[in-house]
Protein backbone atom coordinates (compact mmCIF):
# COMPACT_ATOMS: atom_id res chain seq x y z
CA UNK A 1 0.00 0.00 0.00
CA UNK A 2 1.31 3.49 -0.92
CA UNK A 3 -0.02 6.66 0.68
CA UNK A 4 0.58 10.31 -0.17
CA UNK A 5 0.64 12.63 2.80
CA UNK A 6 0.18 16.22 1.66
CA UNK A 7 1.04 19.03 4.00
CA UNK A 8 -1.07 22.15 3.36
CA UNK A 9 -1.27 23.49 6.88
CA UNK A 10 0.80 26.68 6.49
CA UNK A 11 -0.54 30.22 6.25
CA UNK A 12 2.04 31.32 3.67
CA UNK A 13 3.55 34.08 5.82
CA UNK A 14 6.51 34.47 3.41
CA UNK A 15 4.17 35.35 0.54
CA UNK A 16 1.85 38.34 0.47
CA UNK A 17 -1.23 36.80 -1.08
CA UNK A 18 -3.65 38.99 0.87
CA UNK A 19 -5.82 36.73 2.99
CA UNK A 20 -5.69 33.72 0.71
CA UNK A 21 -3.27 30.98 1.88
CA UNK A 22 -0.87 30.24 -0.99
CA UNK A 23 -2.09 26.65 -1.44
CA UNK A 24 -5.43 28.09 -2.58
CA UNK A 25 -3.94 30.46 -5.19
CA UNK A 26 -4.93 29.40 -8.70
CA UNK A 27 -2.93 28.60 -11.81
CA UNK A 28 -4.89 28.05 -15.01
CA UNK A 29 -8.11 28.34 -12.96
CA UNK A 30 -7.29 25.50 -10.53
CA UNK A 31 -6.00 25.91 -6.94
CA UNK A 32 -2.38 24.87 -6.36
CA UNK A 33 -3.38 22.30 -3.74
CA UNK A 34 -5.65 20.62 -6.29
CA UNK A 35 -2.92 20.58 -8.97
CA UNK A 36 -0.62 18.90 -6.43
CA UNK A 37 -3.14 16.29 -5.30
CA UNK A 38 -4.17 15.47 -8.87
CA UNK A 39 -0.69 14.01 -9.57
CA UNK A 40 -1.20 11.50 -6.73
CA UNK A 41 -4.88 10.94 -7.55
CA UNK A 42 -3.94 9.93 -11.10
CA UNK A 43 -0.92 7.80 -10.19
CA UNK A 44 -1.77 4.07 -10.43
CA UNK A 45 0.51 3.10 -7.51
CA UNK A 46 -1.00 5.57 -5.00
CA UNK A 47 -3.84 4.01 -3.00
CA UNK A 48 -4.92 6.75 -0.63
CA UNK A 49 -4.14 10.37 0.21
CA UNK A 50 -4.00 12.17 3.58
CA UNK A 51 -4.10 15.97 3.74
CA UNK A 52 -3.26 18.25 6.67
CA UNK A 53 -5.10 21.52 6.08
CA UNK A 54 -5.56 24.82 7.90
CA UNK A 55 -8.59 24.29 10.16
CA UNK A 56 -10.24 27.54 9.00
CA UNK A 57 -9.98 26.38 5.37
CA UNK A 58 -11.18 22.83 5.87
CA UNK A 59 -14.69 23.42 4.53
CA UNK A 60 -13.37 25.14 1.39
CA UNK A 61 -10.95 22.25 0.88
CA UNK A 62 -13.70 19.64 1.31
CA UNK A 63 -15.67 21.42 -1.43
CA UNK A 64 -12.63 21.19 -3.72
CA UNK A 65 -12.26 17.47 -3.00
CA UNK A 66 -15.84 16.95 -4.17
CA UNK A 67 -15.67 19.32 -7.14
CA UNK A 68 -12.42 17.89 -8.55
CA UNK A 69 -13.36 14.27 -7.70
CA UNK A 70 -10.27 13.67 -5.57
CA UNK A 71 -11.60 10.27 -4.58
CA UNK A 72 -8.37 8.97 -3.05
CA UNK A 73 -8.45 11.62 -0.29
CA UNK A 74 -9.24 9.41 2.71
CA UNK A 75 -8.08 11.57 5.62
CA UNK A 76 -8.37 15.33 6.12
CA UNK A 77 -6.75 16.41 9.38
CA UNK A 78 -6.48 19.83 10.97
CA UNK A 79 -2.99 21.30 10.63
CA UNK A 80 -1.16 22.13 13.86
CA UNK A 81 0.87 25.11 15.03
CA UNK A 82 3.98 24.00 13.08
CA UNK A 83 4.68 21.98 9.95
CA UNK A 84 6.04 19.18 12.10
CA UNK A 85 2.84 19.04 14.15
CA UNK A 86 0.69 19.00 10.99
CA UNK A 87 2.68 16.16 9.45
CA UNK A 88 2.62 14.25 12.76
CA UNK A 89 -1.17 14.54 13.00
CA UNK A 90 -1.57 13.19 9.46
CA UNK A 91 0.88 10.33 10.15
CA UNK A 92 -1.05 9.40 13.31
CA UNK A 93 -4.38 9.40 11.43
CA UNK A 94 -2.97 7.15 8.69
CA UNK A 95 -1.29 4.85 11.25
CA UNK A 96 -4.64 4.19 12.93
CA UNK A 97 -5.95 2.66 9.68
CA UNK A 98 -2.97 1.26 7.77
CA UNK A 99 -0.18 -1.30 8.26
CA UNK A 100 3.27 -0.11 9.31
CA UNK A 101 4.89 -1.43 6.13
CA UNK A 102 2.83 0.94 3.95
CA UNK A 103 4.97 3.47 2.06
CA UNK A 104 4.23 7.14 2.80
CA UNK A 105 5.30 9.96 0.50
CA UNK A 106 5.37 13.22 2.47
CA UNK A 107 4.83 16.07 0.02
CA UNK A 108 4.28 19.84 0.14
CA UNK A 109 0.86 21.07 -0.99
CA UNK A 110 2.64 23.92 -2.75
CA UNK A 111 4.87 21.73 -4.98
CA UNK A 112 2.37 21.30 -7.82
CA UNK A 113 4.97 20.42 -10.49
CA UNK A 114 5.75 16.98 -9.13
CA UNK A 115 5.49 14.31 -11.82
CA UNK A 116 4.56 10.62 -12.09
CA UNK A 117 8.16 9.48 -12.53
CA UNK A 118 9.20 11.06 -9.25
CA UNK A 119 6.32 9.37 -7.41
CA UNK A 120 7.28 5.97 -8.89
CA UNK A 121 10.98 6.51 -8.11
CA UNK A 122 10.19 7.38 -4.47
CA UNK A 123 8.05 4.26 -4.00
CA UNK A 124 10.60 1.96 -5.64
CA UNK A 125 13.50 3.38 -3.61
CA UNK A 126 11.71 2.94 -0.28
CA UNK A 127 10.73 -0.64 -1.16
CA UNK A 128 14.15 -1.67 -2.49
CA UNK A 129 16.53 0.38 -0.33
CA UNK A 130 14.98 2.53 2.46
CA UNK A 131 13.94 6.14 3.15
CA UNK A 132 14.01 8.25 -0.03
CA UNK A 133 14.66 11.97 -0.29
CA UNK A 134 13.98 13.81 -3.55
CA UNK A 135 16.94 16.04 -4.44
CA UNK A 136 18.19 18.33 -7.19
CA UNK A 137 21.84 18.95 -7.91
CA UNK A 138 23.11 22.43 -7.04
CA UNK A 139 24.14 24.52 -10.03
CA UNK A 140 25.36 27.53 -8.14
CA UNK A 141 28.08 27.86 -5.51
CA UNK A 142 26.71 27.59 -1.97
CA UNK A 143 28.36 29.48 0.86
CA UNK A 144 27.68 29.58 4.56
CA UNK A 145 27.47 32.93 6.29
CA UNK A 146 26.43 33.70 9.85
CA UNK A 147 27.07 37.46 9.78
CA UNK A 148 28.03 39.72 6.87
CA UNK A 149 31.18 37.71 6.16
CA UNK A 150 31.28 34.41 4.30
CA UNK A 151 32.35 31.63 6.67
CA UNK A 152 32.82 28.89 4.11
CA UNK A 153 32.57 28.14 0.41
CA UNK A 154 31.13 24.65 0.12
CA UNK A 155 32.23 22.05 -2.46
CA UNK A 156 29.51 22.17 -5.07
CA UNK A 157 30.14 18.66 -6.41
CA UNK A 158 28.52 17.17 -3.32
CA UNK A 159 25.67 19.65 -2.78
CA UNK A 160 22.01 19.05 -3.53
CA UNK A 161 18.78 20.74 -2.57
CA UNK A 162 16.44 18.42 -0.65
CA UNK A 163 12.93 18.74 -2.03
CA UNK A 164 9.82 16.58 -1.64
CA UNK A 165 8.46 13.92 -1.67
CA UNK A 166 10.38 12.61 1.32
CA UNK A 167 9.32 8.98 1.67
CA UNK A 168 9.61 6.03 4.06
CA UNK A 169 7.65 3.20 5.67
CA UNK A 170 4.72 4.37 7.79
CA UNK A 171 6.18 2.72 10.94
CA UNK A 172 9.41 4.71 10.46
CA UNK A 173 7.47 7.97 9.97
CA UNK A 174 5.52 7.41 13.20
CA UNK A 175 8.67 6.46 15.11
CA UNK A 176 10.67 9.58 14.15
CA UNK A 177 7.79 12.04 14.68
CA UNK A 178 6.92 10.48 18.07
CA UNK A 179 10.61 10.58 19.04
CA UNK A 180 10.93 14.28 18.13
CA UNK A 181 8.03 15.18 20.44
CA UNK A 182 9.44 12.99 23.21
CA UNK A 183 12.76 14.83 22.79
CA UNK A 184 11.07 18.25 23.08
CA UNK A 185 11.28 19.26 19.39
CA UNK A 186 8.02 20.43 17.85
CA UNK A 187 9.38 22.51 14.96
CA UNK A 188 11.90 20.55 12.89
CA UNK A 189 12.44 21.70 9.29
CA UNK A 190 11.35 18.54 7.53
CA UNK A 191 11.12 14.75 7.53
CA UNK A 192 14.65 14.31 6.14
CA UNK A 193 16.04 16.17 9.14
CA UNK A 194 14.24 13.84 11.57
CA UNK A 195 15.19 10.69 9.63
CA UNK A 196 18.85 11.68 9.75
CA UNK A 197 18.71 12.69 13.41
CA UNK A 198 17.33 9.28 14.39
CA UNK A 199 20.01 7.37 12.56
CA UNK A 200 18.33 6.30 9.32
CA UNK A 201 20.28 5.91 6.10
CA UNK A 202 18.67 8.10 3.43
CA UNK A 203 18.73 7.40 -0.29
CA UNK A 204 18.72 10.13 -2.93
CA UNK A 205 16.07 10.25 -5.63
CA UNK A 206 17.02 12.72 -8.34
CA UNK A 207 14.13 14.98 -9.28
CA UNK A 208 13.65 17.63 -11.95
CA UNK A 209 14.61 21.23 -11.25
CA UNK A 210 11.02 22.18 -12.08
CA UNK A 211 9.69 20.54 -8.88
CA UNK A 212 9.79 23.89 -7.10
CA UNK A 213 8.08 24.86 -3.86
CA UNK A 214 6.02 28.02 -3.94
CA UNK A 215 7.26 30.04 -1.01
CA UNK A 216 7.41 33.62 -2.33
CA UNK A 217 5.50 35.63 -4.94
CA UNK A 218 8.39 35.10 -7.40
CA UNK A 219 8.04 31.33 -7.05
CA UNK A 220 4.37 31.62 -8.01
CA UNK A 221 5.21 33.35 -11.30
CA UNK A 222 8.05 30.91 -12.06
CA UNK A 223 5.66 28.03 -11.39
CA UNK A 224 3.07 29.55 -13.69
CA UNK A 225 5.67 29.75 -16.46
CA UNK A 226 6.41 26.01 -16.00
CA UNK A 227 2.67 25.29 -16.25
CA UNK A 228 2.54 27.25 -19.50
CA UNK A 229 5.47 25.20 -20.85
CA UNK A 230 3.83 21.92 -19.80
CA UNK A 231 0.62 22.98 -21.49
CA UNK A 232 2.59 23.49 -24.69
CA UNK A 233 4.18 20.05 -24.10
CA UNK A 234 7.66 21.47 -23.83
CA UNK A 235 8.52 19.76 -20.53
CA UNK A 236 7.39 16.47 -19.06
CA UNK A 237 4.92 15.81 -16.26
Ligand SMILES: C[C@](O)(CO)[C@H](O)COP(=O)(O)O
Nearest residue numbers: 083108162163164189190213
Ligand atom coordinates in the same frame (compact mmCIF):
# COMPACT_ATOMS: atom_id res chain seq x y z
C1 LIG B 1 10.13 19.72 2.88
C2 LIG B 1 10.82 20.82 2.10
O1 LIG B 1 10.09 21.13 0.96
C3 LIG B 1 12.20 20.33 1.68
O2 LIG B 1 12.85 21.29 0.94
C4 LIG B 1 10.97 22.09 2.91
O3 LIG B 1 11.79 21.88 4.00
C5 LIG B 1 9.63 22.68 3.34
O4 LIG B 1 9.88 23.94 3.91
P1 LIG B 1 8.72 24.89 4.46
O5 LIG B 1 9.47 25.95 5.19
O6 LIG B 1 7.85 24.05 5.34
O7 LIG B 1 7.99 25.44 3.27
